[in-house]
Amino acid sequence: DQQVKQNSPSLSVQEGRISILNCDYTNSMFDYFLWYKKYPAEGPTFLISISSIKDKNEDGRFTVFLNKSAKHLSLHIVPSQPGDSAVYFCAASASGSARQLTFGSGTQLTVLP
Amino acid sequence: DAGVIQSPRHEVTEMGQEVTLRCKPISGHNSLFWYRQTMMRGLELLIYFNNNVPIDDSGMPEDRFSAKMPNASFSTLKIQPSEPRDSAVYFCASSRQAGGYGYTFGSGTRLTVV
Numbered sequence: 001d002q003q004v005k006q007n008s009p010s011l012s013v014q015e016g017r018i019s020i021l022n023c024d025y026t027n028s029m030f031d032y033f034l035w036y037k038k039y040p041a042e043g044p045t046f047l048i049s050i051s052s053i054k055d056k057n058e059d060g061r062f063t064v065f066l067n068k069s070a071k072h073l074s075l076h077i078v079p080s081q082p083g084d085s086a087v088y089f090c091a092a093s094a095s096g097s098a099r100q101l102t103f104g105s106g107t108q109l110t111v112l113p
Numbered sequence: 114d115a116g117v118i119q120s121p122r123h124e125v126t127e128m129g130q131e132v133t134l135r136c137k138p139i140s141g142h143n144s145l146f147w148y149r150q151t152m153m154r155g156l157e158l159l160i161y162f163n164n165n166v167p168i169d170d171s172g173m174p175e176d177r178f179s180a181k182m183p184n185a186s187f188s189t190l191k192i193q194p195s196e197p198r199d200s201a202v203y204f205c206a207s208s209r210q211a212g213g214y215g216y217t218f219g220s221g222t223r224l225t226v227v
Contacts, residue, residue, distance in 0.1 A: 006155075034215065043117070043204055043218030044156070089156060100146075100169065101216060105155030 003027045004092050006104035014112050019077040021107050023090030026071065030092040034101065035064060035075050038087040047088075048075070080111045115139075117219035119205050125225045131193040134222045136205030137186055146216060147180055147190050148204040156204070162188065195226045 031052040036044035090104040118137040182188040206216035
């Protein structure tokens with residue numbers, strides 16, 4: 001049973017437009033959420049995170065939104081750039097679990113020039 | 114800082130052979146994680162060490178898989194005997210504290226079992 005779900009395996013967006021990547025979770029104990037970006041032949045790299053005490057965190061072109069009641073988070077990239085083309089993984093952790101990260105299956109984002 | 118170093122980058126082996134994947138975590142990081150990436154399941158946690166001690170190996174798929182961390186700067190993941198369904202990319206990650214405020218991943222080992 002996947003506790004973190006990314007239901008869209010792929011997403012294509014035009015350069016300059018907004019990219020919205022979605023993630024749902026089922027474990028109500030999760031209280032910290034992260035997004036990782038992965039390029040081919042490289043390991044995932046940390047992008048942005050959010051604690052459950054917040055509903056929004058912004059870092060430049062990247063914003064993560066958290067809706068705790070819906071157990072849903074999203075990553076917004078504005079404006080999207082061709083260099084943003086990568087696989088994006090959503091991850092979550094809970095304070096009682098030694099903070100192991102549980103990852104979603106990833107979404108391949110392609111930004112078209 | 115050289116980051117998390119994994120070797121080999123690619124491994125092709127025949128079914129039934131033993132495979133050993135290696136990982137050197139970032140110096141000063143006391144937690145180490147082995148993940149497997151597949152198309153169907155994304156990134157799955159296989160095993161997690163804290164201060165060289167295995168804490169959670171519930172993700173290890175079968176007894177054919179084993180992992181060791183003999184010291185703070187080295188870990189291995191061994192598959193014996195290997196099977197075609199073990200083909201995947203295996204990632205090692207390390208962090209400064211026990212868990213998920215952010216890991217640093219290695220570049221992964223792409224394993225192909227034929």
